[in-house]
Amino acid sequence: MNDISQLVRTRIAPSPTGEDIHIGNLYTALINYITAKKNGGVFIVRIEDTDRTRLVEGAMEKILSTLERFGIVCDEGPGKNGEYGPYIQSERLPLYKKYAEELVVSEKAYYCFCSKEELEVLKEKNLSRRHWDVCEDKNNKERVSTDLYVIRLKVPANTEVKFHDMIRGEIVINTDQIDDQVLLKSDGFPTYHLAVVVDDYLMKISHVIRAEEWISSTPKHILLYNAFGWDLPFFAHVPILRNPDKSKLSKRKNPVWASWYLEEGFLPEAVLNYLALMGWGHPQGKEIFTLEELMDIFDLKDVQTVGPVFDIAKLRWMNQQYIQHLSKEELSKRLLTFYGENRDIISLLEGEKSTLLLDIISTRLSTLKELLPQVEYLFAKPSQDFMTKELGDLSLKIRQKFENISEADWSKEALLNVMKELMNQEKNIKMSDIYLLFTGSSKGLPLPDMLEILGRETTLSRLSQ
């Protein structure tokens, strides 16, 4: 049952109803992507924009570009010219209508003219009865051309729908849990249930890999596959990412938009690596590995069934590890891209002291964004509101020492020696005070290195005469 002999075709189906792609969706995308790629298959992105009321302008473009930024590039999708397009559901409307009507003809579905109010009344009066049994005026063909209607699936009563989940095994749900599902809405758009089944079938999706929240909907889809007489794809429901309080990951409690992580200075490969560790563990216990390695050893059946808590602290650690192991050239490139418009940072990274700078920051950044606050004092003298009398004296003493270092000898070694000398001479001078004097903080990047970068002239100009 789990053997993959046919061509593997997987997809993700995001809805453009938010700012961007949800990090949980990115997680599902990753699993779909590697499952397709490791089997020489095809990965598809399909935009599910059938809810016209929640549609967000520009969201589709944002989702697509964010996916690309993470390197989750689809083989077929909007703008890709796949063989089974269009890949945007709102451009496939006639298809859904045709298939829904086909089901009406074969008596697997029916026209329903009930208004929202009528529906509520019916529900109260007939608690446990199917809509088919209580629907008034169903299938009245004359009203089809004049009145608003929906097409509903005729769900059989008290029937067990069984399916095999590649991660969870057998799952059985009784149809008494499901009322007659709307397939085609009164605005002519399909519901998710119809659209997903029709498209997955037409696009030859072999593996439906989606989040756990869809388990209870799967029987609806299976009923549809059966009604059409289509073969079932493989199903796999991956766990839902959770907030620290264990609820479904939500924007109230966590940053959820995938691009947020990029804008915060997380590396795409670090985020993907971290995501891979949600619900799955490397056989050798490795924490850090490439996407290629992941593809090699990943297997859907090893995915866990518990909903993991998304722990940004561990992501930060992982990102730090990735930054640390980047080559200096690559780190520089990433920073340049990240700080795009910031001239101070650009001149620093392209200046003659760039190697020195990269050396000292590479183990000290959890995110790219952390660079700026650490080097800001190079560009402008920090405000000295904190300056006390003691620091004023210190400033004078340091100046006297630094003046003895010539322009040619101005190096971190020389600077450090002088600072040590001063601390030996005057026991009440602490290193933290020297940091405070220059940086405005009692800690920071190695000061001798930073002062070498700052240069003799500027350094002296910042000290009391």
Add this chain to the structure above:
RNA sequence: GGCCCUAUCGUCUAACGGUUAGGACACAUCCUUCUCAAGGAUGGAAUCAGAGUUCGAUUCUCUGUAGGGUCACCA
């Protein structure tokens, strides 16, 4: 509430039915050290509860409990 899914350190996770229950993050201590990092060493920290099967249960079964998901003309 019905139904479905799930249950190992605070968190992410390992452990053919037999391990002193392992690793990682975080935390603490120490080493290194110009501060802060990085790196190294050490430490505390878990099998939800109760029955059953078994020589033996984290692992299999049942019950309970807890958490999550889902019950829309939203996906």
